[in-house]
Amino acid sequence: xxxxxxxxxxxxxxxxxxxxxxxxxxxxxxxxxxxxxxxxxxxxxxxxxxxxxxxxxxxxxxxxxxxxxxxxxxxxxxxxxxxxxxxxxxxxxxxxxxxxxxxxxxxxxxxxxxxxx
Numbered sequence: 627x628x629x630x631x632x633x634x635x636x637x638x639x640x641x642x643x644x645x646x647x648x649x650x651x652x653x654x655x656x657x658x659x660x661x662x663x664x665x666x667x668x669x670x671x672x673x674x675x676x677x678x679x680x681x682x683x684x685x686x687x688x689x690x691x692x693x694x695x696x697x698x699x700x701x702x703x704x705x706x707x708x709x710x711x712x713x714x715x716x717x718x719x720x721x722x723x724x725x726x727x728x729x730x731x732x733x734x735x736x737x738x739x740x741x742x743x
Contacts, residue, residue: 681714
């Protein structure tokens with residue numbers, strides 16, 4: 627059975643559109659992964675502080691220079707946002723994309739990064 631040229635062209639266009647959508651949806655992945663790596667350095671400092679003092683520090687600045695030489699900047703999004711809850715018993719660390727829609731946050735309870743929208 628021979629396919630008409632129009633069906634072949636439509637098939638190629640649909641496939642190309644699918645590839646384009648995939649690439650667009652994943653365009654930030656390298657920067658997000660780099661941000662996770664940089665954030666892991668901060669998380670290690672936060673966890674070390676908590677292990678020593680029994681609580682998370684009130685501010686990220688407390689990690690420098692005792693645990694970190696400097697705070698690594700995110701490779702994706704804006705600046706780090708950090709806060710403690712329940713007098714240092716819990717902590718939040720996250721960064722939002724430039725539009726403020728997506729949030730890359732560290733789940734301290736699960737020990738992993740999550741991308742929320």
